Amino acid sequence: DAGVTQSPTHLIKTRGQQVTLRCSPKSGHDTVSWYQQALGQGPQFIFQYYEEEERQRGNFPDRFSGHQFPNYSSELNVNALLLGDSALYLCASSWTGGRTGELFFGEGSRLTVL
């Protein structure tokens, strides 16, 4: 049973460019959440998708957008990249019917903005 997979694992962009990150949730999971983790800090919640809709959003600008597909996979898009967007982007999946709300994380996509 494959866990959460993310791609790409590493990427380098320049300021002003746009980036798309991808996530496939753990089998049986229907909810995908995205987190941004700067070096030395805890993950910060970006948004959560369920049934192909954004269910909740953290304190991130509209430059951050996402999508969830019918197979529950998800994309995170960031436009007009800033240096401060350099971080590890984590995707976490979960099952709405779960009692614990345990999040299963992927290994992340390391984004460097030059």
Place this chain on the structure above:
Amino acid sequence: SQKIEQNSEALNIQEGKTATLTCNYTNYSPAYLQWYRQDPGRGPVFLLLIRENEKEKRKERLKVTFDTTLKQSLFHITASQPADSATYLCALDGNYGQNFVFGPGTRLSVLP
């Protein structure tokens, strides 16, 4: 505003001792709290969950307590081993029970 603090950025202990990590929060009323382990360059891995009506939870060498009056959770690793060296994150549930807010983490080093 809502805030989560973890006792220190880094904690060094000798192998075999008990490591105690602290998670304090303000302006939250979480229904439950989770602890995760994160190794460098990897995603966090779930360890334990404790609900607001539970005082203590154990799993092998791990123990978590949850005091909603003090707004604090303690995470203990007994008989610590160098393999326990990692960053430990506490997370509190936000709205809908699935939006978790993470603390900054504590980096634990267990010295042989």
